[in-house]
Amino acid sequence: MRVYRARDGWKLLIPSSDIGSHCPGNKFVGASLRLIMTKDCCADSVPSSICNCPVSGAKGKKVKIITLKSLLTSSALETLNPDKTHYFCSATDCPVVYFDGQGQVFRRHQVAVPVFQKDLRLQVPICYCFSWTRDRIYQEIQQTGSSTAETSILNHIKAGRCRCEINNPQGSCCLANIRTFMREVLQAKSAN
Numbered sequence: 001m002r003v004y005r006a007r008d009g010w011k012l013l014i015p016s017s018d019i020g021s022h023c024p025g026n027k028f029v030g031a032s033l034r035l036i037m038t039k040d041c042c043a044d045s046v047p048s049s050i051c052n053c054p055v056s057g058a059k060g061k062k063v064k065i066i067t068l069k070s071l072l073t074s075s076a077l078e079t080l081n082p083d084k085t086h087y088f089c090s091a092t093d094c095p096v097v098y099f100d101g102q103g104q105v106f107r108r109h110q111v112a113v114p115v116f117q118k119d120l121r122l123q124v125p126i127c128y129c130f131s132w133t134r135d136r137i138y139q140e141i142q143q144t145g146s147s148t149a150e151t152s153i154l155n156h157i158k159a160g161r162c163r164c165e166i167n168n169p170q171g172s173c174c175l176a177n178i179r180t181f182m183r184e185v186l187q188a189k190s191a192n
């Protein structure tokens with residue numbers, strides 16, 4: 001058993017057998033307590049391991065409960081504990097979409113929409129608010145050499161129209177994903 005103590009009296013107890021064994025993404029191995037306590041996705045006093053997906057080990061991103069309430073299937077919603085903090089796992093090859101860090105997970109089939117990060121089909125939305133699928137952007141770039149997606153979405157955001165937290169499984173703005181996909185398509189096009 002390793003015991004870490006912080007100045008404010010908070011303690012973190014880790015059984016020796018658990019150190020680094022099943023959480024490849026966490027920072028227990030050789031990490032200082034300061035690192036554990038300052039991971040940005042967690043409250044200050046929560047060990048970072050709960051932020052890591054129990055299946056992939058990827059670091060989860062905290063999502064609001066309204067996102068799960070909006071996007072879980074009805075049978076999954078019946079098992080939701082709204083008082084817990086939930087995290088989004090963005091690992092492509094991991095079936096877990098949300099986890100609460102205390103054992104409960106919600107997998108792809110328990111989310112009512114296809115999840116961009118976990119479903120590589122062209123018809124899957126990147127922007128869930130304004131229906132920009134991979135295919136729509138791809139077709140536009142094939143036909144015109146560029147895509148209006150980023151500008152269009154930015155204008156809608158400025159006008160206060162986006163609803164990412166109830167529409168997008170990641171619970172936040174899609175623009176980074178849009179930019180990445182546009183860059184990938186443009187690079188592939190120029191390479192051909």
Ligand SMILES: [Zn+2]
Pocket residue numbers: 053054055056057058089090091094095096097
């Ligand atoms: Zn995962």
